[in-house]
Amino acid sequence: MGMSQAEDWVLLAYRLPRVPSTPRSAVWRKLKRLGVAQLGDGLVALPADPCTREQLEWVAEEVAEHGGEATLWLGHPLDTSASSAVVSRMTAAVAAEYDAVAAAAATVSTADAAARRRAIARLRRELHRIQGRDFFTCPQREAARRAVDNLAETATAGART
Amino acid sequence: MRWATRPGVHVDRAACAWLIRRFVDPDAEFVFAADPGAIPAGATPFDMRGAALGHHQGRCSFETALASVGLTADPALEEIGRIVHEADLADERYDAPAAAGLDVLIRGLTLTSGSDHDTLTITGRLFDGLYEHTRRQLITGRPPA
Numbered sequence: 001m002g003m004s005q006a007e008d009w010v011l012l013a014y015r016l017p018r019v020p021s022t023p024r025s026a027v028w029r030k031l032k033r034l035g036v037a038q039l040g041d042g043l044v045a046l047p048a049d050p051c052t053r054e055q056l057e058w059v060a061e062e063v064a065e066h067g068g069e070a071t072l073w074l075g076h077p078l079d080t081s082a083s084s085a086v087v088s089r090m091t092a093a094v095a096a097e098y099d100a101v102a103a104a105a106a107t108v109s110t111a112d113a114a115a116r117r118r119a120i121a122r123l124r125r126e127l128h129r130i131q132g133r134d135f136f137t138c139p140q141r142e143a144a145r146r147a148v149d150n151l152a153e154t155a156t157a158g159a160r161t
Numbered sequence: 162m163r164w165a166t167r168p169g170v171h172v173d174r175a176a177c178a179w180l181i182r183r184f185v186d187p188d189a190e191f192v193f194a195a196d197p198g199a200i201p202a203g204a205t206p207f208d209m210r211g212a213a214l215g216h217h218q219g220r221c222s223f224e225t226a227l228a229s230v231g232l233t234a235d236p237a238l239e240e241i242g243r244i245v246h247e248a249d250l251a252d253e254r255y256d257a258p259a260a261a262g263l264d265v266l267i268r269g270l271t272l273t274s275g276s277d278h279d280t281l282t283i284t285g286r287l288f289d290g291l292y293e294h295t296r297r298q299l300i301t302g303r304p305p306a
Contacts, residue, residue: 030252061211061216125253
Protein backbone atom coordinates (compact mmCIF):
# COMPACT_ATOMS: atom_id res chain seq x y z
CA MET A 1 0.00 0.00 0.00
CA GLY A 2 1.13 3.50 -0.76
CA MET A 3 3.89 2.06 -2.91
CA SER A 4 5.78 3.94 -5.55
CA GLN A 5 5.29 2.77 -9.08
CA ALA A 6 8.83 1.47 -9.55
CA GLU A 7 8.25 -1.32 -7.08
CA ASP A 8 7.85 -4.96 -7.83
CA TRP A 9 4.77 -6.65 -9.12
CA VAL A 10 3.90 -10.29 -8.86
CA LEU A 11 2.57 -11.65 -12.14
CA LEU A 12 0.55 -14.74 -12.82
CA ALA A 13 0.53 -16.15 -16.33
CA TYR A 14 -2.07 -18.85 -16.63
CA ARG A 15 -3.92 -20.97 -19.13
CA LEU A 16 -6.99 -23.07 -18.41
CA PRO A 17 -8.91 -25.35 -20.76
CA ARG A 18 -12.00 -23.60 -22.23
CA VAL A 19 -14.15 -26.55 -21.22
CA PRO A 20 -15.37 -27.05 -18.57
CA SER A 21 -16.02 -23.37 -18.01
CA THR A 22 -16.78 -23.59 -14.26
CA PRO A 23 -13.12 -23.65 -13.10
CA ARG A 24 -12.33 -20.81 -15.51
CA SER A 25 -15.00 -18.58 -14.04
CA ALA A 26 -14.15 -19.64 -10.47
CA VAL A 27 -10.53 -18.63 -11.03
CA TRP A 28 -11.56 -15.38 -12.67
CA ARG A 29 -13.92 -14.52 -9.78
CA LYS A 30 -11.10 -15.18 -7.34
CA LEU A 31 -8.75 -12.92 -9.29
CA LYS A 32 -11.37 -10.17 -9.43
CA ARG A 33 -11.83 -10.39 -5.69
CA LEU A 34 -8.07 -9.99 -5.22
CA GLY A 35 -8.22 -6.85 -7.38
CA VAL A 36 -5.71 -7.92 -10.04
CA ALA A 37 -4.73 -5.76 -12.97
CA GLN A 38 -5.32 -7.67 -16.17
CA LEU A 39 -2.30 -7.08 -18.41
CA GLY A 40 -3.29 -9.42 -21.16
CA ASP A 41 -5.11 -12.61 -21.94
CA GLY A 42 -4.20 -14.93 -19.07
CA LEU A 43 -1.77 -12.45 -17.54
CA VAL A 44 -2.61 -10.65 -14.32
CA ALA A 45 -0.58 -8.66 -11.81
CA LEU A 46 -0.68 -7.39 -8.25
CA PRO A 47 1.72 -5.10 -6.37
CA ALA A 48 4.14 -7.57 -4.77
CA ASP A 49 4.14 -8.24 -1.07
CA PRO A 50 4.27 -11.54 0.83
CA CYS A 51 0.49 -11.58 1.02
CA THR A 52 -0.24 -10.99 -2.69
CA ARG A 53 2.49 -13.45 -3.65
CA GLU A 54 0.85 -16.11 -1.55
CA GLN A 55 -2.62 -15.31 -2.89
CA LEU A 56 -1.46 -15.72 -6.48
CA GLU A 57 0.49 -18.85 -5.58
CA TRP A 58 -2.71 -20.50 -4.41
CA VAL A 59 -4.56 -19.40 -7.53
CA ALA A 60 -1.72 -20.93 -9.57
CA GLU A 61 -2.15 -24.13 -7.60
CA GLU A 62 -5.87 -24.12 -8.32
CA VAL A 63 -5.25 -23.59 -12.03
CA ALA A 64 -2.91 -26.60 -12.01
CA GLU A 65 -5.48 -28.69 -10.13
CA HIS A 66 -7.94 -28.01 -12.93
CA GLY A 67 -5.56 -29.18 -15.61
CA GLY A 68 -4.26 -25.75 -16.55
CA GLU A 69 -0.80 -24.24 -16.56
CA ALA A 70 0.32 -21.39 -14.34
CA THR A 71 3.63 -19.66 -13.70
CA LEU A 72 4.41 -16.90 -11.24
CA TRP A 73 6.83 -14.08 -11.89
CA LEU A 74 8.23 -11.18 -9.99
CA GLY A 75 9.06 -8.08 -11.98
CA HIS A 76 9.05 -4.34 -12.27
CA PRO A 77 7.82 -2.18 -15.11
CA LEU A 78 10.38 -0.69 -17.49
CA ASP A 79 7.76 1.65 -18.88
CA THR A 80 6.64 3.86 -16.00
CA SER A 81 3.90 5.68 -17.89
CA ALA A 82 2.29 2.38 -18.85
CA SER A 83 2.55 1.15 -15.29
CA SER A 84 1.01 4.31 -13.88
CA ALA A 85 -1.86 3.80 -16.32
CA VAL A 86 -2.32 0.35 -14.80
CA VAL A 87 -2.28 1.84 -11.30
CA SER A 88 -4.83 4.49 -12.34
CA ARG A 89 -7.09 1.83 -13.77
CA MET A 90 -6.92 -0.20 -10.57
CA THR A 91 -7.52 2.87 -8.43
CA ALA A 92 -10.47 3.97 -10.55
CA ALA A 93 -12.08 0.55 -10.18
CA VAL A 94 -11.81 0.65 -6.38
CA ALA A 95 -12.90 4.30 -6.29
CA ALA A 96 -16.10 3.36 -8.11
CA GLU A 97 -16.74 0.63 -5.57
CA TYR A 98 -16.23 3.05 -2.66
CA ASP A 99 -18.52 5.58 -4.32
CA ALA A 100 -21.22 2.95 -4.64
CA VAL A 101 -20.96 2.25 -0.90
CA ALA A 102 -21.21 5.96 -0.06
CA ALA A 103 -24.20 6.32 -2.38
CA ALA A 104 -25.92 3.30 -0.83
CA ALA A 105 -25.34 4.75 2.65
CA ALA A 106 -26.92 8.02 1.55
CA THR A 107 -29.90 6.27 0.00
CA VAL A 108 -30.66 4.22 3.08
CA SER A 109 -30.23 7.11 5.56
CA THR A 110 -33.94 7.90 5.39
CA ALA A 111 -35.07 4.27 5.73
CA ASP A 112 -36.45 2.83 8.97
CA ALA A 113 -34.12 1.80 11.80
CA ALA A 114 -34.14 -1.93 11.05
CA ALA A 115 -33.34 -1.37 7.38
CA ARG A 116 -30.54 1.01 8.33
CA ARG A 117 -28.98 -1.51 10.72
CA ARG A 118 -29.06 -4.21 8.04
CA ALA A 119 -27.53 -1.81 5.55
CA ILE A 120 -24.74 -0.86 7.96
CA ALA A 121 -23.69 -4.48 8.44
CA ARG A 122 -23.82 -5.12 4.70
CA LEU A 123 -21.92 -1.95 3.76
CA ARG A 124 -19.21 -2.55 6.36
CA ARG A 125 -18.62 -6.03 4.95
CA GLU A 126 -18.46 -4.47 1.52
CA LEU A 127 -15.96 -1.82 2.70
CA HIS A 128 -13.81 -4.55 4.19
CA ARG A 129 -13.86 -6.45 0.88
CA ILE A 130 -12.96 -3.36 -1.14
CA GLN A 131 -10.17 -2.39 1.24
CA GLY A 132 -8.57 -5.78 0.63
CA ARG A 133 -7.97 -4.80 -3.01
CA ASP A 134 -7.25 -1.11 -2.41
CA PHE A 135 -3.48 -1.23 -2.88
CA PHE A 136 -2.93 2.49 -3.37
CA THR A 137 -4.97 3.97 -0.53
CA CYS A 138 -7.64 5.37 -2.78
CA PRO A 139 -8.86 8.79 -1.50
CA GLN A 140 -12.50 7.71 -1.79
CA ARG A 141 -11.95 5.16 0.98
CA GLU A 142 -12.22 7.74 3.75
CA ALA A 143 -15.42 9.27 2.37
CA ALA A 144 -17.10 5.88 2.05
CA ARG A 145 -16.05 4.88 5.55
CA ARG A 146 -17.36 8.15 6.93
CA ALA A 147 -20.69 7.75 5.13
CA VAL A 148 -21.22 4.35 6.75
CA ASP A 149 -20.02 5.59 10.16
CA ASN A 150 -22.50 8.47 9.99
CA LEU A 151 -25.26 6.04 9.21
CA ALA A 152 -24.20 3.93 12.21
CA GLU A 153 -24.17 6.99 14.43
CA THR A 154 -27.77 7.86 13.57
CA ALA A 155 -28.79 4.20 13.91
CA THR A 156 -27.29 3.75 17.39
CA ALA A 157 -28.55 7.18 18.51
CA GLY A 158 -32.01 6.09 17.34
CA ALA A 159 -31.76 2.81 19.28
CA ARG A 160 -31.09 4.60 22.54
CA THR A 161 -34.28 6.68 22.49
CA MET B 162 9.57 -35.80 12.55
CA ARG B 163 10.55 -32.76 10.54
CA TRP B 164 7.94 -30.52 8.98
CA ALA B 165 8.65 -27.76 6.49
CA THR B 166 6.80 -24.62 5.52
CA ARG B 167 7.45 -21.15 4.13
CA PRO B 168 9.05 -18.53 6.40
CA GLY B 169 7.16 -15.44 7.58
CA VAL B 170 4.42 -17.66 8.99
CA HIS B 171 0.88 -16.40 8.93
CA VAL B 172 -2.39 -17.77 10.24
CA ASP B 173 -2.73 -20.95 8.14
CA ARG B 174 0.87 -22.08 8.75
CA ALA B 175 0.64 -21.17 12.45
CA ALA B 176 -2.59 -23.15 12.80
CA CYS B 177 -1.13 -26.17 10.99
CA ALA B 178 2.01 -26.13 13.16
CA TRP B 179 -0.14 -26.00 16.30
CA LEU B 180 -2.29 -28.88 15.06
CA ILE B 181 0.74 -30.98 14.16
CA ARG B 182 2.51 -30.44 17.48
CA ARG B 183 -0.58 -30.86 19.64
CA PHE B 184 -2.41 -33.71 17.89
CA VAL B 185 -0.03 -35.45 15.51
CA ASP B 186 3.63 -35.22 16.50
CA PRO B 187 4.51 -33.76 19.93
CA ASP B 188 8.20 -33.78 18.99
CA ALA B 189 7.63 -32.01 15.68
CA GLU B 190 10.57 -29.99 14.45
CA PHE B 191 9.73 -27.14 12.09
CA VAL B 192 12.01 -25.92 9.33
CA PHE B 193 11.41 -23.01 6.99
CA ALA B 194 12.13 -22.79 3.28
CA ALA B 195 10.84 -20.23 0.81
CA ASP B 196 11.33 -22.49 -2.16
CA PRO B 197 9.68 -25.93 -2.30
CA GLY B 198 12.93 -27.14 -3.89
CA ALA B 199 14.89 -26.21 -0.75
CA ILE B 200 12.96 -28.45 1.64
CA PRO B 201 15.32 -30.80 3.51
CA ALA B 202 14.98 -34.47 2.57
CA GLY B 203 12.57 -36.34 4.79
CA ALA B 204 10.67 -33.24 5.94
CA THR B 205 6.92 -33.13 5.31
CA PRO B 206 5.90 -29.86 3.62
CA PHE B 207 2.72 -28.03 4.60
CA ASP B 208 0.98 -24.88 3.39
CA MET B 209 3.25 -24.67 0.37
CA ARG B 210 2.62 -24.99 -3.34
CA GLY B 211 2.64 -28.61 -4.34
CA ALA B 212 2.23 -29.96 -0.79
CA ALA B 213 -0.48 -32.50 -0.04
CA LEU B 214 -1.10 -30.47 3.12
CA GLY B 215 -1.95 -27.34 1.15
CA HIS B 216 -4.94 -25.50 -0.26
CA HIS B 217 -7.14 -28.00 -2.07
CA GLN B 218 -10.70 -27.83 -3.38
CA GLY B 219 -11.21 -24.39 -1.87
CA ARG B 220 -10.01 -25.46 1.57
CA CYS B 221 -7.14 -23.85 3.45
CA SER B 222 -4.18 -25.99 4.53
CA PHE B 223 -5.45 -26.33 8.10
CA GLU B 224 -8.76 -27.76 6.84
CA THR B 225 -6.88 -30.09 4.51
CA ALA B 226 -4.68 -31.21 7.43
CA LEU B 227 -7.70 -31.87 9.65
CA ALA B 228 -9.16 -34.18 7.04
CA SER B 229 -5.91 -35.91 6.24
CA VAL B 230 -5.05 -36.75 9.86
CA GLY B 231 -8.62 -37.82 10.64
CA LEU B 232 -9.44 -35.09 13.16
CA THR B 233 -12.66 -33.85 11.59
CA ALA B 234 -14.70 -35.61 14.30
CA ASP B 235 -13.63 -32.93 16.78
CA PRO B 236 -16.21 -30.14 16.35
CA ALA B 237 -13.96 -27.58 18.07
CA LEU B 238 -11.22 -28.24 15.50
CA GLU B 239 -13.77 -27.99 12.71
CA GLU B 240 -14.85 -24.61 14.05
CA ILE B 241 -11.22 -23.46 14.26
CA GLY B 242 -10.91 -24.64 10.65
CA ARG B 243 -13.71 -22.23 9.70
CA ILE B 244 -12.01 -19.38 11.57
CA VAL B 245 -8.62 -20.09 9.97
CA HIS B 246 -10.30 -20.42 6.54
CA GLU B 247 -11.81 -16.95 6.82
CA ALA B 248 -8.66 -15.42 8.37
CA ASP B 249 -6.61 -16.82 5.50
CA LEU B 250 -8.95 -16.66 2.51
CA ALA B 251 -11.69 -14.18 3.52
CA ASP B 252 -13.97 -15.65 0.86
CA GLU B 253 -17.01 -15.43 3.16
CA ARG B 254 -17.72 -19.11 2.93
CA TYR B 255 -18.18 -19.18 6.71
CA ASP B 256 -19.48 -16.81 9.32
CA ALA B 257 -16.41 -16.48 11.53
CA PRO B 258 -16.17 -13.06 13.16
CA ALA B 259 -13.10 -14.14 15.17
CA ALA B 260 -11.18 -14.48 11.89
CA ALA B 261 -10.55 -10.77 11.40
CA GLY B 262 -8.99 -10.39 14.85
CA LEU B 263 -6.88 -13.51 14.52
CA ASP B 264 -5.58 -12.33 11.14
CA VAL B 265 -4.51 -8.95 12.52
CA LEU B 266 -2.92 -10.40 15.67
CA ILE B 267 -0.79 -12.92 13.81
CA ARG B 268 0.23 -10.38 11.15
CA GLY B 269 1.39 -8.09 13.94
CA LEU B 270 3.25 -10.93 15.63
CA THR B 271 5.19 -11.79 12.49
CA LEU B 272 6.27 -8.12 12.29
CA THR B 273 7.68 -8.14 15.81
CA SER B 274 8.89 -11.72 16.26
CA GLY B 275 12.60 -12.45 16.29
CA SER B 276 12.08 -15.63 14.28
CA ASP B 277 9.43 -17.93 12.89
CA HIS B 278 10.09 -20.27 15.81
CA ASP B 279 9.25 -17.41 18.20
CA THR B 280 6.06 -16.71 16.28
CA LEU B 281 5.04 -20.37 16.50
CA THR B 282 5.68 -20.42 20.26
CA ILE B 283 3.25 -17.55 20.76
CA THR B 284 0.68 -18.66 18.20
CA GLY B 285 0.76 -22.10 19.82
CA ARG B 286 -0.49 -20.49 23.03
CA LEU B 287 -3.06 -18.48 21.06
CA PHE B 288 -4.46 -21.60 19.41
CA ASP B 289 -4.47 -23.49 22.72
CA GLY B 290 -6.67 -20.71 24.08
CA LEU B 291 -8.85 -20.56 20.97
CA TYR B 292 -9.33 -24.33 21.12
CA GLU B 293 -10.33 -24.28 24.79
CA HIS B 294 -12.69 -21.36 24.26
CA THR B 295 -14.29 -23.01 21.25
CA ARG B 296 -14.61 -26.37 23.02
CA ARG B 297 -16.36 -24.87 26.04
CA GLN B 298 -18.62 -22.77 23.88
CA LEU B 299 -19.70 -25.89 22.00
CA ILE B 300 -20.46 -27.70 25.27
CA THR B 301 -22.50 -24.94 26.89
CA GLY B 302 -23.80 -23.25 23.75
CA ARG B 303 -22.54 -19.93 25.11
CA PRO B 304 -19.18 -18.17 25.04
CA PRO B 305 -17.36 -18.97 28.32
CA ALA B 306 -17.44 -16.05 30.74
